[in-house]
Amino acid sequence: MFAAAGLALLVTMAAALARALLGPTVYDRILAVNAFGTLTVGLIAVLGFLMGRPEFLDIALVYALINFISTLAVTSYVRSAAARTRPDEAG
Amino acid sequence: MLRALSLAIGLAVLWLLLSGYWHEPLLLGLGLASVLLSVVVAGRMGGLDDEGHPVHLLGRALIYWPWLIKEIGLANWDVAKAILGWQGPIEPTVFAVRASQASDLGRVIYANSITLTPGTVTLELAGDRLLVHALTRGAVEGLQGGEMDRRVRRLAG
Amino acid sequence: MALVLDLLSWVAILIGAAAMLIGALGLLRLPDVFARMHGAGMIDTAGLTLILLGLMLQAGLTLIAVKLILIVLFVVYTSPMTSHALARACLLAGLRPLGRVEADEGGGRSSR
Numbered sequence: 001m002f003a004a005a006g007l008a009l010l011v012t013m014a015a016a017l018a019r020a021l022l023g024p025t026v027y028d029r030i031l032a033v034n035a036f037g038t039l040t041v042g043l044i045a046v047l048g049f050l051m052g053r054p055e056f057l058d059i060a061l062v063y064a065l066i067n068f069i070s071t072l073a074v075t076s077y078v079r080s081a082a083a084r085t086r087p088d089e090a091g
Numbered sequence: 092m093l094r095a096l097s098l099a100i101g102l103a104v105l106w107l108l109l110s111g112y113w114h115e116p117l118l119l120g121l122g123l124a125s126v127l128l129s130v131v132v133a134g135r136m137g138g139l140d141d142e143g144h145p146v147h148l149l150g151r152a153l154i155y156w157p158w159l160i161k162e163i164g165l166a167n168w169d170v171a172k173a174i175l176g177w178q179g180p181i182e183p184t185v186f187a188v189r190a191s192q193a194s195d196l197g198r199v200i201y202a203n204s205i206t207l208t209p210g211t212v213t214l215e216l217a218g219d220r221l222l223v224h225a226l227t228r229g230a231v232e233g234l235q236g237g238e239m240d241r242r243v244r245r246l247a248g
Numbered sequence: 249m250a251l252v253l254d255l256l257s258w259v260a261i262l263i264g265a266a267a268m269l270i271g272a273l274g275l276l277r278l279p280d281v282f283a284r285m286h287g288a289g290m291i292d293t294a295g296l297t298l299i300l301l302g303l304m305l306q307a308g309l310t311l312i313a314v315k316l317i318l319i320v321l322f323v324v325y326t327s328p329m330t331s332h333a334l335a336r337a338c339l340l341a342g343l344r345p346l347g348r349v350e351a352d353e354g355g356g357r358s359s360r
Contacts, residue, residue: 001258005299008265012291015272019284027281027338034330035275035288038323039268042296045319049303057315058109064319068326072333079337108314167267167294170286174274183283183347206328209289212282213328214335224335224345226286 002050009043026078030071037067094139095130097146102126142196148247155246162239163208166230170209173227183224184231190219191240197247204239257305264298271295281338282345285331292327296320 013036020032041064048056106122107113133139141147173181190198202213202221210230215222225231267290274287300316307313 001261005261005265005302008268009299012268012272012295015276019275025281025338025343027334027341027343028284031281031284031288031334032275034334035271035291038292038296038327041319041323042268042299045300045303045316049306054307054312054315057312057319061109061315061319061322064322064326068322068330071330075330075333075337079340082337082341105318108311109318111311163293167290170274170290171267171270174270174278174287174290181278181283183279183345184350185345185348186350202332203328206331207289207293207324209286209293212285212289212335213332214282214339224282224285226283 002046006043006046006050009039009046013039013043030074030078033074034067034071037063037071041067094141094144094146095134098133098139098144099126099130101146102129145196145247151246155242158242159204159207166208166210166233169227169229173210178227181226182228183226184228185214185222185224186231186235188221188223188234188237188240190216190221192219192244192247194248197243200247201240201243204243205234253305253308257302259302260298260305261302264295264300264302267291267298268295280346281343282335285335289327289331292323296323 016032016036016039020029020036023029041060044056044060044063048054048060103122103126106126110118110122112118112122133143138144172178190201192198192201198216198219198221202216205211205221205223206213210226211234212224213221214224223234225234271287271290271294274290275284278284278287297320300320304313304316307316
């Protein structure tokens with residue numbers, strides 16, 4: 001059952017990665033990478049159960065926080081960069 | 092002062108649960124030091140007011156959260172149906188709703204509850220006017236019914 | 249009792265996995281970035297929460313379950329903030345959502 005959950009997570013991550021590669025705007029990519037990070041948190045937790053090593057949950061916890069901060073940082077960076085150039089160049 | 096105490100207790104419980112060390116005096120001392128440092132830093136940053144650490148809402152939040160979880164479940168079902176195309180084409184809509192809460196904290200809780208519910212995202216919060224993007228007709232009508240607004244007002248005024 | 253808990257956790261993991269796959273489908277096929285946020289919201293709330301709930305039921309009343317609850321709380325508290333920041337950045341960059349606009353005026357103004 002853990003393996004099935006891990007498989008579903010991996011398929012979803014592939015879809016998020018496809019969206020990140022397809023774009024079309026930079027905000028689509030940020031959204032997809034944020035979803036990818038959330039899925040990574042789930043995958044780390046499931047892997048911890050699959051391998052019988054619950055210490056992985058600490059890593060998942062830290063990853064969730066880093067994911068939040070990095071998404072906000074990238075969003076704010078892109079926003080200030082887009083404010084300096086024309087909006088259509090930010091894509 | 093009471094707020095600082097409640098923050099310290101919360102952080103200490105968090106430290107104990109996350110570390111799992113209950114019997115080693117050295118590590119417990121270091122944990123205590125980090126809790127105190129965090130409280131002092133939070134106080135210096137001005138984070139110990141009723142917006143930074145809204146612990147007085149906890150009792151009423153225990154009534155609000157189960158309702159919010161139920162709403163999120165129903166909204167997930169709606170969005171799943173819309174994505175799978177079981178109810179015809181989707182109808183993305185941008186519309187404005189009024190937030191009737193008096194405090195900034197209440198309005199922010201309302202906006203975040205809207206965003207947390209799938210199918211609706213708050214685009215902008217200006218004064219008491221919220222600009223919302225919704226995926227389906229049902230989500231628009233659900234929000235315009237105003238039950239979430241009333242419940243958040245009861246939670247945070 | 250153990251069997252009931254097992255069954256419940258399997259159901260939670262299965263529904264969570266299904267919600268994630270549907271959210272991924274939404275991420276791929278919805279028309280614009282504002283609509284795709286709803287798919288991502290589904291992954292954040294239903295998908296991750298239900299899978300971690302299933303793991304919680306497997307773990308029982310231990311520190312592991314407490315850590316899983318903390319992960320769920322962090323994700324649920326931070327997900328609306330990132331969504332809102334992203335939506336605002338899209339608006340400020342001049343992107344306009346597809347579909348109907350029922351607001352009385354354009355939403356690109358800054359609130360300050």
